[in-house]
Amino acid sequence: MSELNTPAVVILSDKALDLGRRIALAIGGELHGARARVSSADRLFDDVKAHLAGLFAEGRPIVAVMASGAVIRLLAPFLSDKQVEPPVLSVSEDGASVVPLLGGHHGANDLARAIAGALDAHAAVTTAGDLRFGIALDEPPAGYVLANPENAKAVMAELVAGAKAKLAVSSPRRGEGGAIAPGEGAAPDKSSLLSPSSGPSDHLLPVGEKGRAPLAAWLLSSRIPFADDGMVTLTVTDRPKNAGPLELVYHPKTLVLGIGCERHASTDEAIALAEKALTECGLARESLAAVASIDVKADEAAVHAAAAHFGVPARFFDAATLEAEAPRLRNPSEVVFAEVGCHGVAEGAALAAVGPAGELVVEKIKSKGATAAIARVPAIVDPETIGRARGKLFVVGIGPGADQWRSPEVSAMVSASTDLVGYSLYLDLLGPLAEGKARHDFDLGKEEARVVRAMELAGEGRTVALVCSGDAGIYAMATLVFELFDKGGISDAAHRIEVQVSPGISALQAAAARIGAPLGHDFCTISLSDLLTPWEHIQRRVTAAGEGDFVIAFYNPVSMKRRTQLAWAREKLLEYRPATTPVILATNLGRPGEHVRTVPLGALNVDDVDMLTVVVVGSSESRTVTTGDGKTWVYTPRGYSGKADTGMAKAGA
CATH class of the missing domain: 3.30.950.10 (Tetrapyrrole methylase, C-terminal domain)
Structure with missing residues (x-):
């Protein structure tokens, strides 16, 4: 989780310290405390109004353990566009009530439910759609993207007024040679709504077909009234679509883009090729769940640039996993096999990512220095479950050890890490910030062993914080990290990790x-x-x-x-x-x-x-x-x- 997505749990006194820490732990948040009255927190502040205003301006989700009225008065001067405002919640000091104040449909309602579940409290959700239908149509669950949120207000108003909805589920069909024929839809195959077929139009799902629509299950599990002739249309498709005035279009994350490329390939070239694969075959970019490649490309800028361009994670597979997909490749290559140990990177990575239930829907296309292919699966793709990420190593200086002398960036990096590596005393000084992390403790000395362990853990695809006192670059571990890159002594996977060094207050x-x-x-x-x-x-x-x-x-x-x-x-x-x-x-x-x-x-x-x-x-x-x-x-x-x-x-x- 990035710092800007990390909820800030704000407390004003030590009386709320235990409650604040419980909330932060439940939602992966960062504890912020008033310096004058809070003895320990991930981040301390002096002025509550200025601090809340700053968090609000950054777009940080805010969970304030204080009276709702106080939060409203403090933030009222800064309210403007509800479409871009972050979630803001108030939690009573006894932990009994959780009230989403702002951003109910941008995460606040879900945060309220998560906090209430952890505290055995009441989530005071008041938005009309959530209460009546059990879901927020403008806040689809993970794995779906609402293409036209501007229509949500009108659609929800019609439904609240008594209108019924019809559900349209469609996907492109596979054409000859594995390529998708642009603009072609799916026939009403009741056994699998995503089976390739020659039907020209969307399938309007009749009422009662809940068990046969995995991509629309979250809609069908709601209390929305469905009818074949409903006035409102809820469409689930992995194709671009121009929506009607009373239509919401949801793109499911069912596609994976496989990319292969030369070393130091042009990032612009890779992005252009990926765009071509999508647009020429009539696929919605919002349905991309991940970009996949071979693990020797884990540090390849072009692959990561393409992933960043589409706002999805990059995931990587070893050569043996990609070679297992050889029977399903459309364009196997002996040249590629001789180079990296598998017969296809772009097609192989896409297929490995979607698994046996998936299929290749855009076979390999080439540019001068890159290849691209797309595979689809009839279910939502969770990128966290496919391949592995490029490992990340945060080399952090925690200052002398006191909370108030640890930078917010360092706290955010530690919070985002899965593993902590360091001298035992330094890890202890992190206090509650280390909770829920895998600790790898070392005695004083053994600096190189410490750094090698951190880099190898990152090489496995983990997010690792190498914890130093003071500043990580002053007589500390940052130097050893780059020395190992330079002189060797680490695995190939560890050589391909991403590194970020964050400063700390030196002694x-x-x-x-x-x-x-x-x-x-x-x-x-x-x-x-x-x-x-x-x-x-x-x-x-x-x-x-x-x-x-x-x-x-x-x-x-x-x-x-x-x-x-x-x-x-x-x-x-x-x-x-x-x-x-x-x-x-x-x-x-x-x-x-x-x-x-x-x-x-x-x-x-x-x-x-x-x-x-x-x-x-x-x-x-x-x-x-x-x-x-x-x-x-x-x-x-x-x-x-x-x-x-x-x-x-x-x-x-």
Whole structure:
């Protein structure tokens, strides 16, 4: 689920914390809490009106654990077009009532029912169609697309007023050689409404045929009154259709587009070929359920561009699975077999996706660098059940560990993941955000094993979060990911995964913020660990930073066995800056036991530092200042000595 589709469960106090977490878990949501009164949440906010307005503007579904009237008053100034407004719901603080306020036919009613089911509560659905007929005609279930939602209001009004409906189910027939003859319909074959035939028109399903219309089962299971001469027409078809004024056209997701292509094929070419396969054969693009190909193309931009163009997922099969479809191929190729191990990619992938009950309805067509074919099955295609997805790896930095220092993007990535990989402490710091995920815990160290596991899991088609503290790219796991891509050590499938790296608040930023502004001028970071870097290189860098008068953040300053490096660095830096230079020691930042203090460089004691401490040494210009409340801060001026003073004098003049 993308961040914009993830429901935001909004609570205003710790009293609603347990309820909010139960709701978030039930609907795959993200918990948002008022910073002043909520101790822990996936995302904290300061101003409830501004936060709700921002979520509403983003199109995020909102579930607010607060009074309905309050939610209405807060969002009233932002209401405009009901067709594009996201679902907004109110849940009573006792969890007894769930009220869809906005977007009832855009997901709010279904969310209300899901929440009510999880809480054993009452879903106060009030939309007329839902109450009378049990379904919302402008919100079809997964696997269907309403082609003309603008007609829904008029159709529903007629039905509510007492009109009856007739049901039309049609599909193209297969022509010679497997190609679909454009514009031809299906005969009224009662045993299978999608059987190829020569009938020229749609089949108007007589009343009582519920068991023989799998594509229309959700309509027939409703309380809508059907009659052969109904005034309203409800059409289910995988062909484009111009609807009448009292007609709703639903396209079922019954088609799969198979694509094969050369490496680095043109994305425009692949999309154009796919469009040709659909339009020349009279198929509705809305009926596409997925784009399918062979697994060696899992990282092929052209395949993913075609999937994105049609708004459907891309799914992949191994060569052995595609070769099993060889008897059903219309255009088997020995050349393709010699290249990838199966006799057809486009046709084979389409057929593998629809299974034995499906058929090839558009045989392979070619362009310079791509091939395309389409298969259909007489049932809704669930893309999650065919082949596998291209694996995705999120490399995330969770900051020092506190909820308020974790970015919304990172929280959304963790929420969207099926698997979490990381040092056990870091996974524990995610708290409830880790619930329902497969955890792959590692001890401190074993960094490469950690990253290999994450990449291999993604290579299996999973969505994986590789969890790091601080920022994932600063002395953390992001570097190892790309090193493995570069140098090897992972499977071919792991080489083809998608990677996204999300930033986090680093330890040096957190330490600086807690003590003032020591990073106000040039600074650097140096790791004192010699596990991967020769000690003589570390010495050279400390010396150079001392000579350059940089503020220095020391990572990995000590360990159980390594106690001398920080002492050496202290003595070396005393050659370049005063013994009074402020040094910040920050331990357990953002976590219980946080301790931030300042000592002079000359008095820095290695025994005061442990593995959970970051050490920030000021430059020769860094200073301390004490404010009226008695707190001492550290800052580094933006300019040096006389130059800074001159600039300030000019500004004052």
